[in-house]
Amino acid sequence: MTSPALTPLRSGLAGGLIELRQAFSGAALGGQLLWPAATLIALFFFRHRELAGSPFTLGALMLPGTLGMFVAFGMMLMVQYLPAEREDGTLLRARATPGGIAGYLAGKLLASSLSVLVYLAVIGIPGAFITGGLHLADVSWGTLAWVLILGMAGTQLLGAALGALAPSPRSAGYVSLPLLGLTAVSGIFYPVTAMPGWLQGTAQVFPVYWLGLGMRSALLPPGAADVEIAASWRVPQTAAVLGAWALAGLIIAPLVLRRMARRESGSRVAQRRERALQKTS
Amino acid sequence: MTRQEAQADDVISAEGLCMRYHAKDVLRELSFRVRRGEAVALLGPNGAGKTTTVEILEGFRRPSAGQVRVLGASPLTAGRRWRARTGIVLQSWRDHGRWRVREFLDYQASYYRPYAGGQEPGSWAAGDLLAAVGLDGQARTPIRRLSGGQRRRLDLAVAMTGHPELLFLDEPTAGLDPQARREFHDLLAGLRRELGTTVLMTTHDLDEAGKLASRIIILAAGRIAAQGTAAELRDQIAGEDEVRWARDGQHYRRVTPDSTSFVRQLLAAGGDDISELEVRRASLEDTYLALVRQAEAQPAPVAARPEVAA
Numbered sequence: 001m002t003s004p005a006l007t008p009l010r011s012g013l014a015g016g017l018i019e020l021r022q023a024f025s026g027a028a029l030g031g032q033l034l035w036p037a038a039t040l041i042a043l044f045f046f047r048h049r050e051l052a053g054s055p056f057t058l059g060a061l062m063l064p065g066t067l068g069m070f071v072a073f074g075m076m077l078m079v080q081y082l083p084a085e086r087e088d089g090t091l092l093r094a095r096a097t098p099g100g101i102a103g104y105l106a107g108k109l110l111a112s113s114l115s116v117l118v119y120l121a122v123i124g125i126p127g128a129f130i131t132g133g134l135h136l137a138d139v140s141w142g143t144l145a146w147v148l149i150l151g152m153a154g155t156q157l158l159g160a161a162l163g164a165l166a167p168s169p170r171s172a173g174y175v176s177l178p179l180l181g182l183t184a185v186s187g188i189f190y191p192v193t194a195m196p197g198w199l200q201g202t203a204q205v206f207p208v209y210w211l212g213l214g215m216r217s218a219l220l221p222p223g224a225a226d227v228e229i230a231a232s233w234r235v236p237q238t239a240a241v242l243g244a245w246a247l248a249g250l251i252i253a254p255l256v257l258r259r260m261a262r263r264e265s266g267s268r269v270a271q272r273r274e275r276a277l278q279k280t281s
Numbered sequence: 282m283t284r285q286e287a288q289a290d291d292v293i294s295a296e297g298l299c300m301r302y303h304a305k306d307v308l309r310e311l312s313f314r315v316r317r318g319e320a321v322a323l324l325g326p327n328g329a330g331k332t333t334t335v336e337i338l339e340g341f342r343r344p345s346a347g348q349v350r351v352l353g354a355s356p357l358t359a360g361r362r363w364r365a366r367t368g369i370v371l372q373s374w375r376d377h378g379r380w381r382v383r384e385f386l387d388y389q390a391s392y393y394r395p396y397a398g399g400q401e402p403g404s405w406a407a408g409d410l411l412a413a414v415g416l417d418g419q420a421r422t423p424i425r426r427l428s429g430g431q432r433r434r435l436d437l438a439v440a441m442t443g444h445p446e447l448l449f450l451d452e453p454t455a456g457l458d459p460q461a462r463r464e465f466h467d468l469l470a471g472l473r474r475e476l477g478t479t480v481l482m483t484t485h486d487l488d489e490a491g492k493l494a495s496r497i498i499i500l501a502a503g504r505i506a507a508q509g510t511a512a513e514l515r516d517q518i519a520g521e522d523e524v525r526w527a528r529d530g531q532h533y534r535r536v537t538p539d540s541t542s543f544v545r546q547l548l549a550a551g552g553d554d555i556s557e558l559e560v561r562r563a564s565l566e567d568t569y570l571a572l573v574r575q576a577e578a579q580p581a582p583v584a585a586r587p588e589v590a591a
Binding site: 004007008010011014015018019022085088089090092093095096097098099100103264265266267269270273 | 332333335336339341342361362364365367369371372373374375376377378379380384388389391392393394395396439443451
């Protein structure tokens with residue numbers, strides 16, 4: 001297996017594992033676990049809250065939705081990685097290495113996907129015990145797999161494209177605000193049917209809602225669909241929307257990233273560093 | 282040597298390179314060649330176009346006009362195999378700060394494994410390379426904890442990991458303290474003695490160029506102001522020598538381009554009265570500064586004039 005075509009992918013994936021280890025060790029670990037911990041606390045408080053018209057507690061309905069939210073969180077990881085690593089020269093280093101850009105992206109996608117899976121485990125396993133509403137017998141593993149794959153592909157590829165377009169790490173931070181707003185209206189924390197119609201419409205354009213719905217359909221028994229729009233998991237629509245976002249990511253991300261990589265040079269890295277230094281001093 | 286042979290021996294050839302942005306000419310009809318095994322320094326003040334030139338040769342920038350061949354290919358469109366034959370050291374790299382030294386070197390080396398630099402395997406044993414750059418004691422240190430000099434030596438190790446035929450160094454010792462600079466110079470000179478890697482470097486430090494380069498190209502205002510070995514440059518551009526002497530208790534000083542004939546005349550005319558005669562040849566530094574001043578004082582090309590008026 002020393003084909004020159006595959007070497008960058010293998011190297012990149014190995015690098016992704018190294019970065020995953022860095023992300024979940026030492027001082028970085030605390031920051032990583034902050035949001036999952038906050039989510040678990042919220043689940044704890046809603047574990048007995050009854051929901052009108054449903055035999056399920058709010059906590060039990062919320063858990064799969066929050067897992068969907070953390071899949072979408074992978075987008076934020078990519079949005080933050082790219083501008084920061086463009087600024088410190090990581091991308092230029094990749095450009096100066098044979099196959100380096102392909103390897104870089106493979107590594108980033110692996111690291112952020114595995115990070116997402118770690119979040120899901122950290123929330124899902126204790127969450128199942130806290131809410132008592134998740135039973136292995138109800139889990140549809142096939143649905144879980146395709147929702148995760150389509151969801152992670154779409155959100156992370158688009159995150160990479162957004163990160164590549166962001167002029168600085170600082171501006172990349174602002175991208176997280178609309179995403180948080182979107183999460184709030186996407187039926188993650190409360191059934192979307194309780195929202196006004198126009199908000200429901202908005203939420204259904206973006207993948208966060210469908211990720212939540214897909215996770216609920218994969219993890220909850222059929223009866224839980226009663227509080228959803230049309231009292232259905234709408235599986236074909238979920239697949240279509242998440243698939244469309246993933247396809248968009250597959251098309252857009254390489255274009256944007258190639259453009260960004262082409263523009264990278266040493267003097268640009270140096271310029272940005274100077275600008276960053278001026279701002280802090 | 283026929284013209285064809287000369288070209289086959291060229292690792293770099295640049296013909297009529299021009300670079301224009303924001304209506305400013307950064308490079309003006311720049312042409313030069315680098316032969317295999319040479320170490321060439323692009324020397325010049327800030328803004329002379331050194332970095333732009335190197336970035337074009339590295340394939341990171343498209344020139345506004347001109348022809349470039351590097352290792353037999355056009356850098357902008359050359360593929361991975363070509364990239365594997367080059368190594369790059371920049372002053373601005375701060376990447377992979379959380380990685381450990383050895384880990385990062387192994388990671389970078391893995392990209393070069395399918396490529397063979399000459400008869401050697403495509404990459405060095407990381408341990409040997411770390412020892413060569415004096416970082417074997419830091420193998421497990423996170424990169425961000427390295428000193429500036431260590432960081433730059435690591436960058437050199439990374440650039441050498443694929444046995445490059447051509448090594449680019451852009452201001453490699455900028456920001457280093459004198460001792461770290463000296464260490465970097467010795468390291469690079471040693472590597473070159475051992476491996477014969479062709480080197481193209483930029484620097485604004487004359488001393489560095491003189492120490493590391495077999496040939497110096499002085500760039501000023503986007504043009505070649507002069508080129509040659511350090512000794513050739515000194516001869517080629519007659520700098521002004523300084524002659525001092527005393528006569529009847531009075532001290533005299535004279536600046537002249539040809540100190541030898543001046544002194545001959547002085548002695549012939551003054552005879553035994555002349556004492557404390559002292560001749561100081563123009564130093565390379567004087568020559569360099571004079572050249573740069575001269576090049577920068579040249580009138581702006583016609584194209585730039587309407588801009589000034591506006």
